[in-house]
Amino acid sequence: MVIEVQHWSGAGNRFVIVDNRKGMISNPLDVILVRSLCQRKDLPAAEGLLVLLDLNETDSKCYYDFYNPDGSTGVMCGNGARCAVRHAASSGHLERNLIELILNGCMYCAELIGNDRVALRLPVYKDLRLIESWTYVNVGSHHVVIDARDIVQSIEDFHRFDLIRFAQEHLNSYRKKVGIESLNLTIAYPTVDQQIVRIRTYENGVFDETQACGTGAVSTAIAFWIRNIIRQVKIQLIPTSQRMLTVHLDINTEREEIIQGMTLEGDARQDTTSSQFDIDSMRYL
DSSP states (O other): OEEEEEEEEETTEEEEEEEOTTOOSOSSOOHHHHHHHHSOSSSOOOSOEEEEEEEETTTTEEEEEEEOTTSOBOOOOHHHHHHHHHHHHHHSOOSOSEEEEEETTEEEEEEEOSTTEEEEEEOOOSEEEEETTEEEEESSSEEEEEEGGGTOSSHHHHHHOOHHHHHHHHHHHHHHHHTOSSEEEEEEEEOTTSSEEEEEEEETTTTEEESOOHHHHHHHHHHHHHTTSOOOSEEEEEOTTOOOEEEEEEEETTTTSEEEEEEEEEEOEEEEEEEEEETTTTEEO
């Protein structure tokens, strides 16, 4: 059986998307199938897989599942969520620009705002811990956020820093301290005027540095706000891909400036023409 696979990216974070509304593939997807779909032909490997399960055009409501390249699922993916919303808009005639996304069973609200950009509303973080000089944040996926100025001397050093080696050497220590295995690791370097934050993320399930990480950007914005590193509520972050992400923090000023919600804004676009994938042989044609 041959299926169509679309190639998308959100802020440079690469995804493949499959429309499974007709139930051609059994759900949940087999781990080997997920891995094979992410190993693209003549393209860099995808950093995640999105599966369209259902689309209600009248209510502008869409249902997707997200998988990491290793086959794991159940976590939030901010860049993938925005791609899902834009994909849903291109797959059907939605009645409005405000779209309700159900991703891995969790509901999010999003808005199409033109120029391939999507604003995704996120609920307040589930957990936050200030541990030594680093921060643990759970925004639907688990992140360790490190102020890169603690480990490098300059922005040039930040770009040269061996993040993969650092993650391989230190992630187990962070996992033990927070008691969570599936950790992502983001290092963040604010500019001198603190108007922009450079970020790099090593992602669990990919086990590599990715071009961008939406939940890493949101976690960084939260961590830097809580630690008084940045005080503006509109925070611009530049990932490895150089495709900017913006996080808007919703602050309750009447309750000691508590964060009560976040919005992640960034691009979501189809990168190239669709491919054909043969499920029987587990390869692209």
